[in-house]
Amino acid sequence: MLKIENLTKRFGGLAAVSNVSVDFEAGKINAIIGPNGAGKSTFFNLVAGAIAPTEGRIQFQGMDITGMACDRIARLGIARTFQSTMLFEESTVLDNLIVGHRLRTQSRLWDVLINSKRLRDEEKKCRARAEDVLDFVGLSHIGHRLTADISQEEKKRVAFALALATDPELVLLDEPAGGINPEETIKLAALIRKMVDHGVTVCLIEHKMDMIMSLAHKIMVLDHGEKIAEGTPDQIKQNPVVIEAYLGSDDDAAA
Amino acid sequence: MGALQKVSGFIMSPAMKMLLILLAVLFPLAAGNEYQIYVMALAFVWAIAVYGMNIVTGLCGQLNLAHGAFFAIGAYTLAILTVDNGWPFWPAFVAAGAMGALLGFLVGVVSLRLKEHHFAIFTLCVGFIIYLLMDKWESLTHGTLGIINIPAPHGFGLVDFTETTPFYYLALVFLVLSVFFASRISHSLLGRTFLAIRISDDLAASLGINLMRNKVLAFVLSTTYAAVAGALYAGMVRFIGPAEADVAHTFDMITYLLVGGIGTLMGPLVGTLVITWLTQSLQSLEEYRMIVFGPLLVLLVIFSPRGVVGSFTAWRARRRAAAREQQARQTASEKVPPQAGASSIKKGAGNHA
Amino acid sequence: MLQLDHVEARYGSFKALEEVSMSVEQGELVVLLGANGAGKSTLFNTLSGLLKPSAGKIALNGRDVTGLKPSALVAAGVVQCPEGRKLFPEMSVLKNLMLGAYVHRRDKAGIRQTLEQVLSLFPILDEKKDEAAGSLSGGQQQMVAIGRAMMGRPTLLLLDEPSLGLAPLVVKQMFETIKGINEQGTTVLLAEQNAFAALKIAHRAYVIENGRLVMEGDKDTMLGNEEIRRAYIGA
Amino acid sequence: MDLFFQQVLNGLTLGSIYGLVALGLTLVYGILHVPNFAHGAIYMVGAYVSYLTMVDLGYNYWVAMACAAAAVAALSVLCERLVFNPLRDAPPIHDKIAAIGIMMFLEAAVQMQWGAEFRRMPTPYTDIFNIAGLTIPAQRVLIIMGAFSLMAVLHLFLKKTMTGATIVAMAQNREGAFLVGIDANRVAMMTFAISGALAAVGATLFAPINLVYPSMGHLLIMKAFVIIILGGMGSIPGAIVGGLIIGFTEAFGGFYISTDYKDIIAFALLVVILSVKPTGLFTKGVR
Amino acid sequence: NETLNIGFTGPLSGGAALYGENTLHGLQMAADEINDNGGFAVGNETYDIKIVSLDDKYSPSLAAVNGKRLVQQYRTPVIFTPHSGGTFALQAFNERDNFLLMSYTSVPTVTEKGNKLTVRIPPTFTGYLKPFTKIAMDRFGKKLGIANATHDYAKYWTKTFVPVWEAAGGTVVADNPMDYNKSADFYTGVSKVLAAKPDVLFIGGASEPTGLVARQARELGFKGGFVIMDQAKIGEMAKVAGGLKALEGSVGVVPLVDYHTPGSDAFVAKYEKANDGAAPTSEVAFNYFGLYATVAAMQAAGSVDDAGKIRAAMAKGLTTLSAEHNPYGVETIDDKGGMVVDPNIAVVENGKIKIESLSEVMAD
Numbered sequence A: 001m002l003k004i005e006n007l008t009k010r011f012g013g014l015a016a017v018s019n020v021s022v023d024f025e026a027g028k029i030n031a032i033i034g035p036n037g038a039g040k041s042t043f044f045n046l047v048a049g050a051i052a053p054t055e056g057r058i059q060f061q062g063m064d065i066t067g068m069a070c071d072r073i074a075r076l077g078i079a080r081t082f083q084s085t086m087l088f089e090e091s092t093v094l095d096n097l098i099v100g101h102r103l104r105t106q107s108r109l110w111d112v113l114i115n116s117k118r119l120r121d122e123e124k125k126c127r128a129r130a131e132d133v134l135d136f137v138g139l140s141h142i143g144h145r146l147t148a149d150i151s152q153e154e155k156k157r158v159a160f161a162l163a164l165a166t167d168p169e170l171v172l173l174d175e176p177a178g179g180i181n182p183e184e185t186i187k188l189a190a191l192i193r194k195m196v197d198h199g200v201t202v203c204l205i206e207h208k209m210d211m212i213m214s215l216a217h218k219i220m221v222l223d224h225g226e227k228i229a230e231g232t233p234d235q236i237k238q239n240p241v242v243i244e245a246y247l248g249s250d251d252d253a254a255a
Numbered sequence B: 001m002g003a004l005q006k007v008s009g010f011i012m013s014p015a016m017k018m019l020l021i022l023l024a025v026l027f028p029l030a031a032g033n034e035y036q037i038y039v040m041a042l043a044f045v046w047a048i049a050v051y052g053m054n055i056v057t058g059l060c061g062q063l064n065l066a067h068g069a070f071f072a073i074g075a076y077t078l079a080i081l082t083v084d085n086g087w088p089f090w091p092a093f094v095a096a097g098a099m100g101a102l103l104g105f106l107v108g109v110v111s112l113r114l115k116e117h118h119f120a121i122f123t124l125c126v127g128f129i130i131y132l133l134m135d136k137w138e139s140l141t142h143g144t145l146g147i148i149n150i151p152a153p154h155g156f157g158l159v160d161f162t163e164t165t166p167f168y169y170l171a172l173v174f175l176v177l178s179v180f181f182a183s184r185i186s187h188s189l190l191g192r193t194f195l196a197i198r199i200s201d202d203l204a205a206s207l208g209i210n211l212m213r214n215k216v217l218a219f220v221l222s223t224t225y226a227a228v229a230g231a232l233y234a235g236m237v238r239f240i241g242p243a244e245a246d247v248a249h250t251f252d253m254i255t256y257l258l259v260g261g262i263g264t265l266m267g268p269l270v271g272t273l274v275i276t277w278l279t280q281s282l283q284s285l286e287e288y289r290m291i292v293f294g295p296l297l298v299l300l301v302i303f304s305p306r307g308v309v310g311s312f313t314a315w316r317a318r319r320r321a322a323a324r325e326q327q328a329r330q331t332a333s334e335k336v337p338p339q340a341g342a343s344s345i346k347k348g349a350g351n352h353a
Numbered sequence C: 001m002l003q004l005d006h007v008e009a010r011y012g013s014f015k016a017l018e019e020v021s022m023s024v025e026q027g028e029l030v031v032l033l034g035a036n037g038a039g040k041s042t043l044f045n046t047l048s049g050l051l052k053p054s055a056g057k058i059a060l061n062g063r064d065v066t067g068l069k070p071s072a073l074v075a076a077g078v079v080q081c082p083e084g085r086k087l088f089p090e091m092s093v094l095k096n097l098m099l100g101a102y103v104h105r106r107d108k109a110g111i112r113q114t115l116e117q118v119l120s121l122f123p124i125l126d127e128k129k130d131e132a133a134g135s136l137s138g139g140q141q142q143m144v145a146i147g148r149a150m151m152g153r154p155t156l157l158l159l160d161e162p163s164l165g166l167a168p169l170v171v172k173q174m175f176e177t178i179k180g181i182n183e184q185g186t187t188v189l190l191a192e193q194n195a196f197a198a199l200k201i202a203h204r205a206y207v208i209e210n211g212r213l214v215m216e217g218d219k220d221t222m223l224g225n226e227e228i229r230r231a232y233i234g235a
Numbered sequence D: 001m002d003l004f005f006q007q008v009l010n011g012l013t014l015g016s017i018y019g020l021v022a023l024g025l026t027l028v029y030g031i032l033h034v035p036n037f038a039h040g041a042i043y044m045v046g047a048y049v050s051y052l053t054m055v056d057l058g059y060n061y062w063v064a065m066a067c068a069a070a071a072v073a074a075l076s077v078l079c080e081r082l083v084f085n086p087l088r089d090a091p092p093i094h095d096k097i098a099a100i101g102i103m104m105f106l107e108a109a110v111q112m113q114w115g116a117e118f119r120r121m122p123t124p125y126t127d128i129f130n131i132a133g134l135t136i137p138a139q140r141v142l143i144i145m146g147a148f149s150l151m152a153v154l155h156l157f158l159k160k161t162m163t164g165a166t167i168v169a170m171a172q173n174r175e176g177a178f179l180v181g182i183d184a185n186r187v188a189m190m191t192f193a194i195s196g197a198l199a200a201v202g203a204t205l206f207a208p209i210n211l212v213y214p215s216m217g218h219l220l221i222m223k224a225f226v227i228i229i230l231g232g233m234g235s236i237p238g239a240i241v242g243g244l245i246i247g248f249t250e251a252f253g254g255f256y257i258s259t260d261y262k263d264i265i266a267f268a269l270l271v272v273i274l275s276v277k278p279t280g281l282f283t284k285g286v287r
Numbered sequence E: 001n002e003t004l005n006i007g008f009t010g011p012l013s014g015g016a017a018l019y020g021e022n023t024l025h026g027l028q029m030a031a032d033e034i035n036d037n038g039g040f041a042v043g044n045e046t047y048d049i050k051i052v053s054l055d056d057k058y059s060p061s062l063a064a065v066n067g068k069r070l071v072q073q074y075r076t077p078v079i080f081t082p083h084s085g086g087t088f089a090l091q092a093f094n095e096r097d098n099f100l101l102m103s104y105t106s107v108p109t110v111t112e113k114g115n116k117l118t119v120r121i122p123p124t125f126t127g128y129l130k131p132f133t134k135i136a137m138d139r140f141g142k143k144l145g146i147a148n149a150t151h152d153y154a155k156y157w158t159k160t161f162v163p164v165w166e167a168a169g170g171t172v173v174a175d176n177p178m179d180y181n182k183s184a185d186f187y188t189g190v191s192k193v194l195a196a197k198p199d200v201l202f203i204g205g206a207s208e209p210t211g212l213v214a215r216q217a218r219e220l221g222f223k224g225g226f227v228i229m230d231q232a233k234i235g236e237m238a239k240v241a242g243g244l245k246a247l248e249g250s251v252g253v254v255p256l257v258d259y260h261t262p263g264s265d266a267f268v269a270k271y272e273k274a275n276d277g278a279a280p281t282s283e284v285a286f287n288y289f290g291l292y293a294t295v296a297a298m299q300a301a302g303s304v305d306d307a308g309k310i311r312a313a314m315a316k317g318l319t320t321l322s323a324e325h326n327p328y329g330v331e332t333i334d335d336k337g338g339m340v341v342d343p344n345i346a347v348v349e350n351g352k353i354k355i356e357s358l359s360e361v362m363a364d
């Protein structure tokens, strides 16, 4: 579903992502791990179109989306969350979510000024969608609360819901469990699994190995912008290059 | 429900809106003299422009420092068309709005590529260029002499808008329309779109929102508001000069917006009225009133950063959320034994970790 | 020398530290273990004054230092080498190091001496001393950060994940360096994901979870504890 | 050709003053992210203080300059403490409005105290050199030399001294600066003090070839903002080069195109440059 | 005594504050005198004058607001304003609201548009054009460089002055007006004009910047004469320009202190006494006169609140005005409402101001 070929991104002299090729399958959970500054978030930014690659190609469902504008890519069905959660703190959770479905609506200024039927229908649709996704992430009961007042973990879920409100095929999650305690992390993992069960493909960055290892179907490891390994969790756990660059070895521990 | 809550509930209700409009309609009858009506009408005109600024700055988060210049563009378009080209008032009025939109589009397309302070200072410069053009382009704008004898809005033989009270009602109608459209916009999908851009460009773009198109739209809306207000202003004061485009006006409008509450629906109006009447009542201090007004502004910004309306709505929203929460908790403990839903609420409220 | 008494820290309404009570003795090397987001950095930032505790007391050598400004704490000898390095990227390496000695700026001779120490510890920095810190590789930047902290001649050194982004070989070296610093008399509080290596050079360790200290013990107890091994060292 | 060099001289004079004022502005902006619209009023106060010490109290020009620098530095620090420090976490629009409040206050206060009339500040350096057809009044030479040496001193101060380094450190990484023991308040106050002193010195240099009146800072502050945007916010070379660009644009634009339109030319230049390079001339690509 | 409110709206803060304050000062001075003398009588009633002043920051719309306020809240039958913008804005409703507009501006259009209740206090400048041209051209030559200010008044001047200069056989070699209020430095503009080698420079705006322009022209080697627009006063310019020497060969309006008519001497003496020896500006003098003229007109009309009658009686009132209250010796008022005066001309010769009367100059 997502096919990356020789993707490279340079910031000045620094190659944040360098010559990465990878295939992500539909309906799977794909993980990206790697040390801090390895280029994981940059990789996401490239896929989501937030920044343009220096070299290489990105194909999504057979379509070349390299260098396409962010919002078009979103309309094609790629949604994302950010490493630091961004929400509109001064409005309610539900109000935050309604805009998530905006990209599936047609209303223009004119509709707004005359309050057309189309607008009313679409607003209803957006609200319904917002309620759906809120329910999906298990937060229906806090829809009316101010976003500023909800907990860190709830915000992460709201961010998920916001991504889901765009009706995506593929969701990119950047450190969804960052700053979340182990107990909640497990619940979050369950939620991610549920997303996949509902037909959304997930791609996630995470430093929490327990979570990754139990969740991912496939893992790609980045280091210094380069792909140093790719495979199933078991393969990755055993991979000496990965152990050296990222995981740290048990041998070290034993020695 | 406490009395306080009842009052605050009422303030937000549709009945309140009707009451406000009624008060506004009755104001000329209650006003001690025509001067007060005149000041009120002028404040309404400014408020319309401030509503425009609220769209681009309050909702969409782009600080446009050329706003005063667009106000002047509206005024000049009307003045030039009526005085120099013999157009009747109302067609010229429509043209003024259209000119605001057109120039807003051109300026927006160029300037919205910049972000934050750069955008702000860039528009400051655009505003200054517009001012200088009005000052220097004599063959079109009459230069520093300004344009005199601008006709008042045409009353079709029914009303005489050179009179203060009829003009007051005209301004009121336009104000109500402006607030109505502003409220439509801010409560609609479009307003939510703008809001998403204000939180973060990246977030908005990742939600499939075309940044440029929406920002330009917000910008054009705001300049149209400004131009319409400017045209009304020209029809009221009936003389305009380049000083109308001075940045000081833009800063005045930002002040109104901030005092009333940026990003709120009633903030622009409340802020404009508060400051207008405050300035009028400080007139007795004459040239020294800035000594009072300056520090007042500073204190306000420090101690009431959300403005009058913003502070009120934030306070109310929080209370309502708390009330609903309590309600939810009660019903939960009454009906279902503390299961999934209820327990996680508690957790959320009590222990955020 | 360091005493924490029911310290609590918040980000807005979110409590990142709760009821943290701990103590570190003069000359000790204490490790702080904890998962991502457990609150290690928060604790460190609270200790170095970047964050004001919302409750509780912090005492240094018997003196109450709760809520002091970072500059005052640095002057009192508490220096942090922070997560994410926080270097001055456009300044030269040397300038970065010299700024580390800001509180001792009048003691020119002392500065020179410490600088020599640091440069002999990380010879590569001597080579790169005129280059902009931002242009160095991640590992080298980490060395600058550690070096900068050492320039403050701390009595209590707070190291927040110093091995982050360092190649394994460098990591090994670095742990030896830390051990050396500690042996020369500096008290060290160390947060590490690389728990095993850290524990090996430590005297004692605390485990932090969700902002609370949940366990404490000396090196051997910790290394021997099954749960610890599984949770932080890897099964 | 004489006329050409005359314009070079004019451009330099204007550029020096613009640069000096913009430097203070960019310093505060780069480190504290405060868009200080009151800087023009601060400049104006500087001119008044010099005027008073020199004309009313009869002190020497240089003493007056020192007094102005000290007084205005203190005033700036006061603004920082009372207004900008409490607002450090507020959105930038709040800073702007607060700065405008300060500006209004200062202008009104000066007008109340000393009236609105134009004053002329004498200079002890009244010689006019005529070299190869070029008219070079001594005061203008003083302006150019003064401004450039001040810029050089500032540069050395920031580059070579520990105290200067703390300012730069703060600009590059706030938390990092805290962690090496730099006192944020101290640096903030120092930065405001320097910025104020630069404005005061600029005003004292410039006042003798101009007039002193309460609204004298209006256009200057606009131009200073243009300059720091042009040069890149927070960039010191940017402020200097930006000042010179605007100075030369005005001198040459005013001479070869039209004096009446020279301001349009300067502002249009900015619009063009920013349309091509949205972040200004001197900002680094990273971050 | 009854109190009669007289309104004023003008710039009391911002860039034009000085100008506004000066005009207000003139009104206040006259009002204080009248009150100290026990007020003035109209019919059976004696009135004291209270000047109600409001700041409009030079903004027309604020002037309009102030005008409304003055008329309705303070019942002022007369409003003084010192700027054309404010005048135009007030003219939108002065006839309807029945107040007399005393406008201190020389912009001719304020009276040309036929407003029935407007009086223009200062004379138009047209009387100066020919004598100025003659004096400057005779002494220095026919090439004129224009370097005056860019505000409305200056533009009017230029527009009317240039044809007169050209009709007398002169040429305009450089036309480079400059914004006197906003420019940081005039060197560029002045050197541009001087590059065309003019014999005479036409300058003028507010006195101090005009002085600065003259000074810089001299610094840049200009040796010719100056024609000075009447807004600038030679005496004040000299302070900035570096003494009268720098203004050698200038022709402009006569500073009031050099008028030496009985009226002007009395006024100057009075003013200097009250203001530590500071010389009065024409803004003060004209507005001082303006208020006295108003009072005289009220007395002649027998009404303090019928603006139409007061305006109609203005000419008659002027005849009763004592010389000391009419420092410029205004003779009468024309049909449209403009004050008429026979202007004197000042020429700087050998570092001294020399007065020439208009008729003499033209007779030569």
Ligand SMILES: Nc1ncnc2c1ncn2[C@@H]1O[C@H](COP(=O)(O)OP(=O)(O)OP(=O)(O)O)[C@@H](O)[C@H]1O
Pocket (backbone or CB within 6 Å): A011, A014, A016, A034, A035, A036, A037, A038, A039, A040, A041, A042, A043, A083, D286, D287
């Ligand atoms: N806009 C940018 N300009 C310059 N350099 C950048 C930019 N964005 C990222 N980088 C650099 O690219 C590298 C990769 O950054 P990235 O954010 O992708 O890392 P990451 O793998 O997501 O790390 P983490 O796990 O800490 O989030 C880093 O060295 C970073 O400094």
Ligand SMILES: Nc1ncnc2c1ncn2[C@@H]1O[C@H](COP(=O)(O)OP(=O)(O)OP(=O)(O)O)[C@@H](O)[C@H]1O
Pocket (backbone or CB within 6 Å): A152, A178, A179, A180, C011, C014, C016, C034, C035, C036, C037, C038, C039, C040, C041, C042, C043, C083
């Ligand atoms: N500036 C902040 N604002 C809000 N919450 C924060 C902030 N910084 C940290 N947190 C939250 O506080 C908690 C503790 O974070 P902290 O950075 O102290 O963890 P840590 O143990 O250092 O983790 P890591 O191993 O990832 O460095 C986390 O839940 C984190 O999300």
Ligand SMILES: CC(C)C[C@H](N)C(=O)O
Pocket (backbone or CB within 6 Å): E082, E083, E084, E104, E105, E106, E107, E122, E153, E230, E231
């Ligand atoms: C000479 C003065 C009467 C001119 C005045 N400054 C005006 O506004 O027109």
Ligand SMILES: [Mg+2]
Pocket (backbone or CB within 6 Å): A040, A041, A042, A083, A174
């Ligand atoms: Mg990342």
Ligand SMILES: [Mg+2]
Pocket (backbone or CB within 6 Å): C037, C040, C041, C042, C083, C160
């Ligand atoms: Mg940490």
